[in-house]
Amino acid sequence: xxxTATAEAAIVVDKLYAHYGEKPVLRDxxxxxxxxEVMVIMGGSGSGKSTLLxxxxxxxxxxxxxxxxxxxxxxxxxPRALQEMRRKIGVAFQSGALFSSMTVGENIMLPLxxxxxxxxxxxxxxxxxxxxxxxxxxxxxxxxxxLSGGMIKRAxxxxxxxxxxRLVFLxxxxxxxxxxxxxxxxxxxxxxxxxxxxxxxVTHELESAFKIAxxxxxxxxxxxxISDTVEKVKASPNERVQALLTRRVEHARHTPEEFxxxxxxx
Amino acid sequence: MRNFAENFGRVAVAALTELGQGAVLxxxxxxxxxxxxxxRQPVRFAAxxxxxxxxxxxxxxxxxVLSIAIGAMVAIQGIYSLSIFGAESKVTLxxxxxxxxxxxxxITGVLVAGRSGSALAARLGTMTINQEIDALTVMGINxxxxxxxxxxxxxxxxxxLLTWFADCVALFxxxxxxxxxxxxxxxxxxxxxxxxxxxxxxxxxIGKSGIFAILITIIxxxxxxxxxxxxxxxxxxxxxxxxxxxxxIVITDMLFxxxxxx
Numbered sequence: 001x002x003x004t005a006t007a008e009a010a011i012v013v014d015k016l017y018a019h020y021g022e023k024p025v026l027r028d029x030x031x032x033x034x035x036x037e038v039m040v041i042m043g044g045s046g047s048g049k050s051t052l053l054x055x056x057x058x059x060x061x062x063x064x065x066x067x068x069x070x071x072x073x074x075x076x077x078x079p080r081a082l083q084e085m086r087r088k089i090g091v092a093f094q095s096g097a098l099f100s101s102m103t104v105g106e107n108i109m110l111p112l113x114x115x116x117x118x119x120x121x122x123x124x125x126x127x128x129x130x131x132x133x134x135x136x137x138x139x140x141x142x143x144x145x146x147l148s149g150g151m152i153k154r155a156x157x158x159x160x161x162x163x164x165x166r167l168v169f170l171x172x173x174x175x176x177x178x179x180x181x182x183x184x185x186x187x188x189x190x191x192x193x194x195x196x197x198x199x200x201x202v203t204h205e206l207e208s209a210f211k212i213a214x215x216x217x218x219x220x221x222x223x224x225x226i227s228d229t230v231e232k233v234k235a236s237p238n239e240r241v242q243a244l245l246t247r248r249v250e251h252a253r254h255t256p257e258e259f260x261x262x263x264x265x266x
Numbered sequence: 267m268r269n270f271a272e273n274f275g276r277v278a279v280a281a282l283t284e285l286g287q288g289a290v291l292x293x294x295x296x297x298x299x300x301x302x303x304x305x306r307q308p309v310r311f312a313a314x315x316x317x318x319x320x321x322x323x324x325x326x327x328x329x330x331v332l333s334i335a336i337g338a339m340v341a342i343q344g345i346y347s348l349s350i351f352g353a354e355s356k357v358t359l360x361x362x363x364x365x366x367x368x369x370x371x372x373i374t375g376v377l378v379a380g381r382s383g384s385a386l387a388a389r390l391g392t393m394t395i396n397q398e399i400d401a402l403t404v405m406g407i408n409x410x411x412x413x414x415x416x417x418x419x420x421x422x423x424x425x426x427l428l429t430w431f432a433d434c435v436a437l438f439x440x441x442x443x444x445x446x447x448x449x450x451x452x453x454x455x456x457x458x459x460x461x462x463x464x465x466x467x468x469x470x471x472i473g474k475s476g477i478f479a480i481l482i483t484i485i486x487x488x489x490x491x492x493x494x495x496x497x498x499x500x501x502x503x504x505x506x507x508x509x510x511x512x513x514x515i516v517i518t519d520m521l522f523x524x525x526x527x528x
Contacts, residue, residue, distance in 0.1 A: 057404050080305075086406035097401035100392075111405050114307070114412075169404075 009068075010035050010167050010198040011056060016065035018055060018222075025051050026222045029065070035166075038189065038199045040209040043219035044244060049202045050094075052219065053171055056200065057091060058082060070167060087115050090160030094172040096152035098144040098159070104131070105140030108159045115163065130158040134188060150181035157188060161197075168192060170201045174208050186211050206245065210234075218244060284492070288484040291410060295418045298411035307408060313416035314423075321382045321417075322424030326431065328381070329374060333432040336369050337361070337439030344440075345447055354448060358458040361440040366463055370432040371471040372519055375478035378425055379511030383486040386417055387507035390490025391500045399491065418483045425479040426472045433468065474522050481514045 009032045016029035026048050033039045043049045054060040055067055058074040067074040072085040098107045108127045112118060118126075131137050134154040144152060153173055160168055170189070174182035182205065189199060189212045203209055209216060210230055217227040218241050225241050226233055234245065302308040344357040344364075390413065393399050402409045441455045489507040493499045 054400075057400075059400055059403060083307075083406045083408075086404060089404070091401065091404040093397045093401060095397055097397040099398055099401075100396070110407070114405070114407050 008035065009033060010037075010070060011039075011200065012066075012068040013052075013056070014066045016052075016055060016067060017063045018051060018060065019063050024222055026055070026062075029224055031217060031224070031227060033167075033198055033200060035198050036193065036196050037214045038193050038201060038212050040213035040216045041200065041202045041219060042204060042206075042209055042216055042244065044204065046221075047219040048222040049204075049219050050171065051222075053169060053200070053202050057089075057169060087111075087163055088166050090163065090165040090168045092153065092156035092160040092168070092170045092173060094175060096144070096156040098147075098152060098155055100144055102144075103140060104136070104142050104144065104147065104155050107144065107155065108140070108162050111159065111163050126162060127158075130162050131155075133161070133191075134158045135184065150177045150185075153177065153181075153185060154188070157185070161192065165197065167198045167200070170199065172203055173201060174203065174205050182208060220244070284488050287492075288488050291414055291487055292418070292480060292484050294410045295415040298408065298415045299419060302411055302415070307411050309411060309415040309419065313412070314419045317416050317420030318424050320385070321378065321420050322428055325378060325381060325424075325428060329377060329428050329432050330435050332373055332377060333370065333435035334439035336373055337365060337436030337441075338443045340364055340369060340436070341440035341443040341447075345444070357444055357448070358455060359462040361444070362437065362459050362462040363467060365436045365440065366433050366467045366471050368471070368519070368523070370436055371429045371475045371478065372515070374425065374429045374432045375475060375482070375515040375519075376512050378421075378428065378478075379482045379485075379515060380508050382421070383482040383511040384504045384508045386483065386486030387490040388500055388504045390487055391493035391503045394491055394493050395496060395499070414483070414487050417487070418480070421479040421483045422476060425475045425482070429472050429475040430468075433471065470526060474519060477518055477522070478515050481518060482511050485511045485514060 011031065011033035013029050013031040016026055017024070018026040029052060031039070031052075041049045041052060051060065055062055055074070056069060058067075058069075062075060070085050070088055072081050074082070077085070098104070099110070102110070105124070105127050108130060109123045112123045112126060116123070127140060128137065131140060134157050136151060136154050136158065139147070139151065139155070144155070147155060157168075157170070157173070160170070173185050173189070177185070186208050189201065192199060193212075193214075199212075201209075201212060213230050215227065215229055216233045218225045218233060220240050225238050226236050228236075233241065236242065298307070299309050340361050341357060344360045345354050348354050348357055348360070390399070393413075399409050399413075402412055437459060441452060441459075444450070445452050445455050486507045489503040489510065493503045495502075
């Protein structure tokens with residue numbers, strides 16, 4: 001990667017290592033996300049994709065290496081720089097993370113209330129625009145508990161884009177949704193990309209990943225197996241990548257002796 | 267023996283870590299209150315008001331009931347004990363000092379720890395599990411400024427006010443019994459009260475309630491954000507917040523009484 005490309009990249013992760021206690025959870029992670037690009041992070045359960053996302057968001061501290069988001073070093077930047085950067089990103093968590101004590105409309109307007117000096121009427125108009133964008137028009141007075149799973153995910157996306165961010169992170173946007181709602185969310189992601197937003201999408205839904213991704217990063221046991229275009233990932237000769245793509249069950253990697261030790265361990 | 271030492275060490279380290287975490291949260295809350303506006307992230311008055319309603323105004327009925335009962339109870343026990351020495355007439359002095367210096371702040375503190383400390387722990391615990399705290403952080407909204415500082419400010423204002431309210435109600439409850447039992451007029455009781463209680467006595471109790479307010483809030487917050495697991499974890503931290511809160515209040519009360527009276 002040239003230095004110019006690095007400077008322009010929305011996200012640059014270099015030699016990232018992370019541990020939970022003694023256990024390594026991310027090893028030698030190197031990732032670039034370019035402006036206007038949809039990067040999908042894939043992997044099985046426990047592969048480290050959610051952990052990587054938390055590092056990209058500055059919610060975890062790396063053991064070593066660096067994470068730069070929109071040019072800001074997530075580990076060493078002063079709080080003010082981090083806060084400024086966070087106004088330019090949007091995040092929709094897997095659970096939606098809508099505040100249960102607020103209405104849908106209040107949830108979506110919260111970043112505006114806290115960061116933008118706008119009058120209430122303007123904020124309401126912006127909130128309704130975003131709700132309309134995610135096909136939830138007319139739900140602003142409902143409480144999150146009154147929404148279905150798919151509606152919560154879409155409301156979370158509306159909150160993530162209310163500040164017109166340059167970079168959006170989506171954690172498992174279509175997990176647990178029926179195919180029609182999931183396809184709707186994929187369309188939404190593609191619309192966001194068309195508007196010039198960079199997106200990082202964590203998912204294990206293959207169909208969705210192939211549809212929305214410009215590039216796919218496949219993680220396994222905290223390591224990147226491949227990070228490339230959809231075609232190259234599909235054509236990868238790596239067995240573990242193919243096992244994930246073809247949903248093939250991987251056989252246990254331990255020997256019979258190790259397995260016996262696991263069973264009889266005190 | 268080694269296991270015991272290991273476990274003791276682990277518990278001691280965890281307790282010290284929580285203590286440090288509480289101190290940092292308290293300092294951060296104060297810092298946000300003072301400097302938030304300059305950093306374009308003020309502690310919102312509306313959030314403080316909402317918390318004040320929950321902590322203070324909605325607690326008024328139960329504080330009233332408990333305080334009037336405790337006031338009457340202190341009067342009953344006071345007259346019974348003093349009658350042994352034929353000194354029933356001194357009951358107003360005893361009631362006044364015990365209510366204003368001890369019972370009102372203690373009972374109000376215990377009540378608020380059970381009511382609001384647990385609610386704070388449950389709320390923050392649920393928000394932690396639902397990734398709402400993470401959501402605030404990534405939105406560039408500091409969770410301490412947004413959630414902890416308003417709760418602390420509301421508690422610091424409302425608990426002393428509730429204590430003052432409990433003083434008045436408990437002394438009124440005691441007065442009802444004393445006047446009926448000793449056949450004195452309520453005006454005479456009030457005059458005796460006025461002669462018995464000094465501003466120092468009132469401030470002794472109200473000052474303590476300020477310390478209790480800090481303890482209840484910080485213990486509730488530390489327990490809430492330290493939640494692990496799901497619904498089970500919420501139940502555990504809620505109970506822990508109440509037990510720790512009440513224990514901290516009682517121990518602090520004892521230390522405060524000892525240090526001030528020395």
